[in-house]
Amino acid sequence: MDSERYSAAVEDYLKVIFAFEEREDASVTTSRLAERLGVSASSVSGMVRKLGELGLLEHRRYGAISFTENGRRVALGVVRRHRLIELYLATELGYAWDEVHDEAEVLEHAVSDRLLERMAERLGDPTVDPHGDPIPTRDGRLVPWNARRLSAVPTGAGGQFVRVDDGDPGMLRHLSAAGIELGQRLELLERAPYGGSYLVRAASGATHQLGPELVDAMWLRVD
Numbered sequence: 001m002d003s004e005r006y007s008a009a010v011e012d013y014l015k016v017i018f019a020f021e022e023r024e025d026a027s028v029t030t031s032r033l034a035e036r037l038g039v040s041a042s043s044v045s046g047m048v049r050k051l052g053e054l055g056l057l058e059h060r061r062y063g064a065i066s067f068t069e070n071g072r073r074v075a076l077g078v079v080r081r082h083r084l085i086e087l088y089l090a091t092e093l094g095y096a097w098d099e100v101h102d103e104a105e106v107l108e109h110a111v112s113d114r115l116l117e118r119m120a121e122r123l124g125d126p127t128v129d130p131h132g133d134p135i136p137t138r139d140g141r142l143v144p145w146n147a148r149r150l151s152a153v154p155t156g157a158g159g160q161f162v163r164v165d166d167g168d169p170g171m172l173r174h175l176s177a178a179g180i181e182l183g184q185r186l187e188l189l190e191r192a193p194y195g196g197s198y199l200v201r202a203a204s205g206a207t208h209q210l211g212p213e214l215v216d217a218m219w220l221r222v223d
Helices: 006-024 030-037 039-052 069-092 100-107 115-121 169-177 210-217
Strands: 057-059 064-069 158-166 183-192 196-201 209-210 218-222
Touching: 006 030, 006 169, 030 039, 039 057, 064 069, 064 169, 069 100, 069 115, 158 169, 169 209, 169 210, 196 210, 210 218
Parallel strands: none
Antiparallel strands: 057 064, 158 183, 158 218, 183 196, 196 209
16 A cells, blocks of 8 residues: 655644544543543644644544544555554564553555565465554555453453553553463453443453553453
């Protein structure tokens, strides 16, 4: 997938907006983007306006933000580069899953399409990155996947741990230290009331007390 290139700032905004669409069950608004990015609402409004002028976004005043057809294509290209680089760093260079995100944030804006596809071939045209995120195909498609946040799983239910949000490296290190990895079967035993912790049992029989923020970042393919 030969992707049209823009500045790092433009590509980063498109990637964040894509992440909202992919993970959050809510409209993408300037206020939500400002909160996620830690910048002022006026800064976000200015950038969204610029992206609209570039033909990448559609945004009505006080309304939701959405991709144009070209904007989605460019966003998927950025996401493909990011996730392939993460997997290459983990698989070929021995990086841990908590180390790859920040490196990929830098490299995704510099790697050529030719080099990226060589990496994809080397990896066997993979479908997911080290965190279980689906990798867009060369022709810009995202294969549907079926999973739900562990925080939304009913007590007593279980399934395969297939994906984790990767924004907080400390969270990933905590999971590694607990021996919790993608591919394992997890079962939600109980949850404390009023935003308390969750008791989760792994396939080994070991139980783990996990906080709500961590559980909300974990995705299960429920049995």
